[in-house]
Amino acid sequence: MSKLRCHISISADGFVAGPNQSEAEPLGEGGEQLHDWVVSLAAWREPHGKQGGEVNESTPIMEESLENVGAGVMGRNMFGPPGGGDWGDGEWKGWWGDEPPFHYDVFIVTHHPREPVEMEGGTTFSFVTDGIETALQRAKESAGGQDVMLSGGAEIINQYLAAGLLDELDLHVVPVLLGGGARLFEDLGDAEVALEQVRAVDAPGVTHVKYRVSTA
Amino acid sequence: MSKLRCHISISADGFVAGPNQSEAEPLGEGGEQLHDWVVSLAAWREPHGKQGGEVNESTPIMEESLENVGAGVMGRNMFGPPGGGDWGDGEWKGWWGDEPPFHYDVFIVTHHPREPVEMEGGTTFSFVTDGIETALQRAKESAGGQDVMLSGGAEIINQYLAAGLLDELDLHVVPVLLGGGARLFEDLGDAEVALEQVRAVDAPGVTHVKYRVSTA
Numbered sequence: 001m002s003k004l005r006c007h008i009s010i011s012a013d014g015f016v017a018g019p020n021q022s023e024a025e026p027l028g029e030g031g032e033q034l035h036d037w038v039v040s041l042a043a044w045r046e047p048h049g050k051q052g053g054e055v056n057e058s059t060p061i062m063e064e065s066l067e068n069v070g071a072g073v074m075g076r077n078m079f080g081p082p083g084g085g086d087w088g089d090g091e092w093k094g095w096w097g098d099e100p101p102f103h104y105d106v107f108i109v110t111h112h113p114r115e116p117v118e119m120e121g122g123t124t125f126s127f128v129t130d131g132i133e134t135a136l137q138r139a140k141e142s143a144g145g146q147d148v149m150l151s152g153g154a155e156i157i158n159q160y161l162a163a164g165l166l167d168e169l170d171l172h173v174v175p176v177l178l179g180g181g182a183r184l185f186e187d188l189g190d191a192e193v194a195l196e197q198v199r200a201v202d203a204p205g206v207t208h209v210k211y212r213v214s215t216a
Numbered sequence: 217m218s219k220l221r222c223h224i225s226i227s228a229d230g231f232v233a234g235p236n237q238s239e240a241e242p243l244g245e246g247g248e249q250l251h252d253w254v255v256s257l258a259a260w261r262e263p264h265g266k267q268g269g270e271v272n273e274s275t276p277i278m279e280e281s282l283e284n285v286g287a288g289v290m291g292r293n294m295f296g297p298p299g300g301g302d303w304g305d306g307e308w309k310g311w312w313g314d315e316p317p318f319h320y321d322v323f324i325v326t327h328h329p330r331e332p333v334e335m336e337g338g339t340t341f342s343f344v345t346d347g348i349e350t351a352l353q354r355a356k357e358s359a360g361g362q363d364v365m366l367s368g369g370a371e372i373i374n375q376y377l378a379a380g381l382l383d384e385l386d387l388h389v390v391p392v393l394l395g396g397g398a399r400l401f402e403d404l405g406d407a408e409v410a411l412e413q414v415r416a417v418d419a420p421g422v423t424h425v426k427y428r429v430s431t432a
Contacts, residue, residue, distance in 0.1 A: 012387075012411055012427070013401035014230045171228075173389075175411035175427055177401055185229035185393055195228055195391035200423035202416035209423050211228070211391055 002140050003167040004073075006150040006157055007065045009034040009206075010171050011178040016154045019180040023081035026095065028181045034174050037206040038062060047101055057203035065170065070143030072106040073135050075156030079108045079125070093117055094125065105142045107135045109156055132159050154182035162191040164215035169195070173207045192216035218356050219383040220289075222366040222373055223281045225250040225422075226387050227394040232370045235396035239297035242311065249392045253422040254278060263317060273419035281386065286359025288318055289351050291372030292326040295341070309333055310341060321358045323351045325372055348375050370398035378407040380431035385411070389423045408432035 010016050011034060018028030027034065038044050042053030043062045080092050094100055099121035107126050114127040128135040139148040150160060160166045171184075198210040226232050227250060234244030243250065254260050258269030259278045296308050310316055315337035323342050330343040344351040355364040366376060376382045387400075414426040 173425070175413040177404070177409050177411065179401075179404060185395075188393070188395060193393050195393065197391040197418075197421060197423065200416055200418035202413075202418075205413060207413065207416035207423065207425050209389070 002070075002143055002145055003147045004136060004150055004160065004165055005069070005147050005168040005170070006152075006160075006166055007170040008152050008157065008172065008184070009038070010173055010184055011176050011181075012173060013177045013179065014183050014185065015178040015181040016152060016157075016184050017182040018178040021077070021081075021182070026081060028178070030176065030178050031181065033176045034172075037172065037174065037203065054204075057201055058206060058208065061170070061172075061201060061203070061208045065149075068146050069104060069149045070146030071104050071139040072102055072149045072151055073132075073139050073156075074106060074108055074151040075153050076108060076110040076112075077155060078151055078153045079110075093119065099123075105139070106151075107139045107142075109135045132156065132163060132165070136160075136165055154184050154186070157184060158187050161185070161193050161213065162188045164191060164193070166213045168198075169211045169213050171209045171211070173209060175205065218286075218359055218361055219363045220352060220366055220376065220381055221285070221363050221384040221386070222368075222376075222382055223386040224368050224373065224388065224400070225254070226389055226400055227392050227397075228389060229393045229395065230399050230401065231394040231397040232368060232373075232400050233398040234394040237293070237297075237398070242297060244394070244397045246392065246394050247397065250388075250390050253388065253390065253419065270420075273417055274422060274424065277386070277388075277417060277419070277424045281365075284362050285320060285365045286362025287320050287355040288322040288365045288367055289348075289355050289372075290322060290324055290367040291369050292324060292328075293371060294367055294369045295324045295326075309335065315339075321355070322367075323355045323358075325351045348372065348379060348381070352376075352381055370400050370402070373400060374403050377401070377409050377429065378404045380407060380409070382429045384414075385427045385429050387425045387427070389425060391421065 008016050018031035021028040037058055040054050041058055041062055042055055043059050045053040079094055100119055100123045103122040105124050107128050109132055110127050113129050117125040194214045196212040198212055201208040224232050234247035237244040253274055256270050257278055258271055259275050261269040295310055316335050316339045319338040321340045323344050325348055326343050329345050333341045410430045412428040414428055417424040
């Protein structure tokens with residue numbers, strides 16, 4: 001069955017982005033450190049057109065995150081910079097250049113309607129204005145039996161958690177304290193979200209913890 | 217050199233005790249789950265006079281936590297139930313019975329002066345009213361060159377973190393969401409606390425992550 005999976009880097013104090021996110025600092029103050037472990041990997045650098053990089057205990061984790069994924073869902077705050085509703089002149093096409101690294105269709109949950117944007121490399125960005133359930137349904141249809149990857153940010157992950165729609169959560173816990181920012185596991189309301197630890201992996205500068213998620 | 221070390225169980229959402237701590241529920245609502253991994257261990261049950269128990273990947277972690285410790289420090293909220301200043305009639309002697317499991321002297325940071333209480337098994341509880349630095353100094357003197365163990369709760373750990381006095385932090389991350397309670401890594405003020413990941417261990421129902429702590 002097609003699952004909704006989420007991979008996200010998180011600080012030891014529970015933030016997936018630092019304080020004061022902006023167009024200049026989309027991950028907030030200090031937030032770039034959350035991705036040091038992944039951008040140092042050869043497995044990340046090669047598909048991003050960069051040479052060199054490390055092979056270590058994080059490599060199979062990163063490779064697994066790419067397997068059997070047929071579509072993506074993300075929040076509006078992950079697709080574009082804070083503020084600006086439809087991203088200024090409506091020409092905003094995400095942070096990832098003309099050929100985004102997804103190579104599958106991505107559904108963006110937003111309050112602002114917009115026509116789909118077809119990118120190079122197999123990704124069309126579609127904008128879903130009627131909620132997270134519709135976005136997931138459309139992504140599952142697009143995924144053709146494969147899984148759907150939920151990219152973030154914190155707010156939409158928390159919404160999917162609260163709605164009982166997330167199946168797997170891979171946290172990449174980075175030894176840094178951000179002291180503020182976008183907090184995971186917040187605003188879950190009365191949802192009784194249960195986690196089952198599937199595995200934990202010790203890697204350089206990061207601990208990978210995989211949880212199976214269910215709701216009572 | 218004598219180090220200040222801390223071992224603490226923490227929920228995936230960052231709480232070391234659940235909401236509404238009370239004498240009936242000293243770990244707050246749901247907080248008991250944080251200790252399921254340890255009370256199931258033979259290495260915990262034997263010194264607590266109980267039979268049976270498991271031997272698993274958590275066993276060496278628990279054994280290591282007992283090695284080379286010569287004294288302890290804890291917060292007032294860990295020694296006694298919330299409220300009550302000097303714990304009612306002044307006869308409160310902690311949660312651990314006549315022979316507490318520490319077998320070393322423990323220094324309790326509190327605002328309420330009280331004479332030391334000598335227990336069976338090698339522990340005297342002393343009450344320190346002039347702050348965390350004095351408590352640590354007295355514990356180090358008592359430890360005779362061995363390390364000092366900081367037991368908790370969250371508030372005093374955060375104080376030692378903010379003061380740059382903690383050397384090692386072992387988090388035992390439990391796959392449960394408490395949704396509220398006593399949060400670690402809070403109220404650190406302007407302290408620039410740096411964590412270095414020493415190791416992570418995958419164990420049944422818990423991930424053990426050891427950090428070396430320093431301040432800029």
